Amino acid sequence: MRTTFFKAFNLLLVSFGLWAYNARACDVFFDFNGVDPQTLIPPPYDQFGNAGWVDNGDGTGFLRLTDAGNGQVSVVVFHDCDNGAIIGSFAIDMDIRLGGGTSRPADGMSINYARAGDPIFTKAPTHVNDDYGFACTPAGECGGYEAEEGTTTGLSVALDEWQSGAVSQGDVIGITIRVDGNIIANYPYPTLNGDSTDLTSLQTYDGYLTAPPGVGQFVPLHAEVTKDGHVIVRYKLNPDGTQHEVTPAGGLATTFGASPAALVMGGRTGGANSNDHVDNIHIVTTVTDRTIWGPIINITPVQITFEIFDSPTVTFDPTSALAITLDGNPVTPDAGSVVKNGATTTGTSTRWLGLGRPRMEGMMVARIISSSPLTPRFRPVMPPARMWIRRPIRLASKCASISSRFRRGVIRAAIPMATEKWKINWPTTSSIRRPACPTTIRLT
Numbered sequence: 001m002r003t004t005f006f007k008a009f010n011l012l013l014v015s016f017g018l019w020a021y022n023a024r025a026c027d028v029f030f031d032f033n034g035v036d037p038q039t040l041i042p043p044p045y046d047q048f049g050n051a052g053w054v055d056n057g058d059g060t061g062f063l064r065l066t067d068a069g070n071g072q073v074s075v076v077v078f079h080d081c082d083n084g085a086i087i088g089s090f091a092i093d094m095d096i097r098l099g100g101g102t103s104r105p106a107d108g109m110s111i112n113y114a115r116a117g118d119p120i121f122t123k124a125p126t127h128v129n130d131d132y133g134f135a136c137t138p139a140g141e142c143g144g145y146e147a148e149e150g151t152t153t154g155l156s157v158a159l160d161e162w163q164s165g166a167v168s169q170g171d172v173i174g175i176t177i178r179v180d181g182n183i184i185a186n187y188p189y190p191t192l193n194g195d196s197t198d199l200t201s202l203q204t205y206d207g208y209l210t211a212p213p214g215v216g217q218f219v220p221l222h223a224e225v226t227k228d229g230h231v232i233v234r235y236k237l238n239p240d241g242t243q244h245e246v247t248p249a250g251g252l253a254t255t256f257g258a259s260p261a262a263l264v265m266g267g268r269t270g271g272a273n274s275n276d277h278v279d280n281i282h283i284v285t286t287v288t289d290r291t292i293w294g295p296i297i298n299i300t301p302v303q304i305t306f307e308i309f310d311s312p313t314v315t316f317d318p319t320s321a322l323a324i325t326l327d328g329n330p331v332t333p334d335a336g337s338v339v340k341n342g343a344t345t346t347g348t349s350t351r352w353l354g355l356g357r358p359r360m361e362g363m364m365v366a367r368i369i370s371s372s373p374l375t376p377r378f379r380p381v382m383p384p385a386r387m388w389i390r391r392p393i394r395l396a397s398k399c400a401s402i403s404s405r406f407r408r409g410v411i412r413a414a415i416p417m418a419t420e421k422w423k424i425n426w427p428t429t430s431s432i433r434r435p436a437c438p439t440t441i442r443l444t
Contacts, residue, residue: 026081030281032061042079048124048132049074051267054277065109065147065267065276068101068213072273073145075124075132078263086260086309088288089227095218096235097277098159099193099203103212106272108148108161108202109265110134111223115153115180116260119144134266135181139165147266152181154261155254157223157233159202161274174202175246177231179254187233187246199236199244203274218279227286229254259307260344287311303334303350310343318345 030037030044036053037044051074054064065074092111099105114120119133123144131144135152141164150156156178165171174189193208194201196217208214220243222234230251234243263283267276288311298305308316318340322333338347 026283026285028081028283030063032063032279033059034061036061045076045078046125047074047076048127051076062097062218062277062279063281065265065278066269066274068269068273068275070269070271070273072267072269073127073130073132073147074267074276075120075127075147076265077121077124078265086288086311088286089225090283090285091222091224092263092284093220093222093280093282095279096159096221097204097216097218097279098161098274099205099208100213100216100275101269101273103193104162104272105192105203105274106162106270107146107164107268108159108274109267109276109278110147110150110156110158111221112151112156112264112266113154113225113261114151114264116262118151118153118261118264120151120264120266121262132266135178137164138170138183145268147268150176150178150181150266151264155179155225155231155256157231159221159235161202162270162272175233175235177233177247177252177254179256184254185247185252196236197239199238204236216275216277218277224251225254225256226251229256260309298348303348305346305348308345308347310345315343316340316345322347 032053036055038047038053050064050066050072052064053061055061063076065076066072090113094111096109098109121133123131123133127145129143132147133144133152134146135149135156136142137146137149146164148158148160148162150158156176158176158178160171160173160176163171163173170183170186172186172188173192175187176183177185189200189202191198191201193203193205193212193214195206195208195214196204196219197206204219205212205214205216219236220234222232222243224232226232231247231254232251233246235246236244238244265278310316318338322338332349334348334350337349338345
């Protein structure tokens, strides 16, 4: 609700490209004052469900994800200011107002950088049966409306106000960080409806416990991914006025892989409710200056799919030689599989070992032999990322897990003068008792 009005309302379709040399791409700020951003041409974001701008009546405003009413789901997808570039690092600051609803607040909100293929981009516009494409709860609630859980791909910082399952299942009232749908950290905030200064409570309505709903206050939230893949989250203020660190000093180490992605925010209420309000969004991104070997996707026992992303200064030539080795032995990319579409090149590699049974294992190294133009001055090294396949089983609206055994290996991808590596768990055998849900890929 600041009085300064920034006209740069063309926010953010963010592309991930971590662990790379970077240059400033976007630096944009939204105070939601004056007019409804949806009336601008073009609008800075698309909104679905109950999301919308709220006029305070004094020339200021804020972005509503939910109000304190039951049965709401909202999604906001921000637009591009990076021209599709692969982002090397980013930071987002915003003010959050949570609470002022039922004595047991619900359900929460999330801030996400979802990969370009995330189901939320196709499901949110129509949200059939309230399926917006969000991740399941740890307890297995899989309706697609669970905005407080975050997206199924990319990075999610979720403020979860409702205990949806047992702590042993990975659920918590507090702040949850996910990478590609997999929970990598939970930070409990056990106090319900605490004041805006209470560092054990997600809510920010002062005096709720004595005179509900209390007086709502906006508090700062900071989420950042550094160029080496560390996630930094800060929420609320310490007594000395500094932002309170949620993640460990220096940030939470993650193994996040590069790919185009977009900023998505979501909020939800159910049979209980809470206000989920946002204001003063400030986003800074930095762009990579080299071609990026993206995350290994579509892992099966017989095949992987790899991705290569152009940078603003380096364009990958899909006709250039691409050498892949598995434990030092040459592995040929599948004939005709290396295809370029815009700034993204994809390809596959298939490996069969022993009596026709699918098996991939060991260390895979991929090197782009030539790329135009070359930028030999950068040599960033990417920390290892463990990947696996989880095949849930869908019965009505529920899914259960199968058991799988894996052989461990490491993929290394080398682009001129730069090396990146991923640790892979290749599925070799699986047992299953019921029909499988669609396969999803998870990184941790």
